[in-house]
Amino acid sequence: MSALFPRERREVAPGALHVPGWLDDAEQARLLAACRAWARPPAGLETVVLPGGGVMSVRSVSLGLTWQPYHYVPVTAAGEPVKPFPDWLGALGRRAVAEAYGPAAGEAYAPDMALVNFYDDRARMGLHQDRYEAGSEPVVSLSLGDTCVFRLGNTETRTRPWTDLELESGDLFVFGGPSRFAYHGVPKTYPGTGPAGLGLKGRLNITIRVSGLARPPQNE
Numbered sequence: 001m002s003a004l005f006p007r008e009r010r011e012v013a014p015g016a017l018h019v020p021g022w023l024d025d026a027e028q029a030r031l032l033a034a035c036r037a038w039a040r041p042p043a044g045l046e047t048v049v050l051p052g053g054g055v056m057s058v059r060s061v062s063l064g065l066t067w068q069p070y071h072y073v074p075v076t077a078a079g080e081p082v083k084p085f086p087d088w089l090g091a092l093g094r095r096a097v098a099e100a101y102g103p104a105a106g107e108a109y110a111p112d113m114a115l116v117n118f119y120d121d122r123a124r125m126g127l128h129q130d131r132y133e134a135g136s137e138p139v140v141s142l143s144l145g146d147t148c149v150f151r152l153g154n155t156e157t158r159t160r161p162w163t164d165l166e167l168e169s170g171d172l173f174v175f176g177g178p179s180r181f182a183y184h185g186v187p188k189t190y191p192g193t194g195p196a197g198l199g200l201k202g203r204l205n206i207t208i209r210v211s212g213l214a215r216p217p218q219n220e
């Protein structure tokens with residue numbers, strides 16, 4: 001899509017970097033195909049039910065660890081082992097952190113989990129902090145499909161000041177450093193705005209993370 005105003009790489013807040021069009025068409029297609037495979041059962045796309053009975057409007061699939069209110073666990077709500085976090089996705093995360101903060105930061109980045117969120121036309125995500133990781137390594141966010149409004153707030157309150165920006169298919173957003181614990185959310189998506197060639201109805205967001213949590217050895 002040709003933008004009326006050029007979309008340029010921008011530090012939205014200290015440590016929060018937006019790189020428009022970071023994934024090319026082929027990389028987006030590859031990531032979408034992977035998301036479709038991860039979404040299949042067992043341990044596929046799930047709806048998260050909150051303790052008060054509320055249901056999150058996004059549906060999610062997790063790799064490495066999954067989030068259940070309010071912690072990370074290695075099994076889904078249905079009791080199935082979470083799918084593994086693939087090495088190639090870790091490599092993509094390192095490339096993203098290198099892009100945002102330079103080669104040394106990229107090399108030091110060792111993600112072990114990812115959350116994939118699917119937004120249909122009505123889904124949104126309220127302002128929250130990503131604070132269930134034990135540590136403060138950056139979060140790498142990749143978007144596919146429909147454009148959304150992404151709201152990056154401050155680290156103190158769920159209220160203003162905040163900055164709204166649009167995340168389009170292929171965009172990279174990295175938040176670390178002073179922005180690592182900033183409140184953020186997705187107040188809306190724009191249905192039908194994804195690239196025609198991608199073939200995704202809705203929006204996918206993949207966040208690559210360092211859980212910082214020790215896990216029992218696997219396959220033993």
Ligand SMILES: O=C(O)CCC(=O)C(=O)O
Pocket residue numbers: 115117125130141150167184185186205207
């Ligand atoms: O969909 C997005 O862009 C943000 C997702 C998010 O904040 C999360 O998964 O914690």
Ligand SMILES: [Fe+2]
Pocket residue numbers: 128129130184
């Ligand atoms: Fe988040």
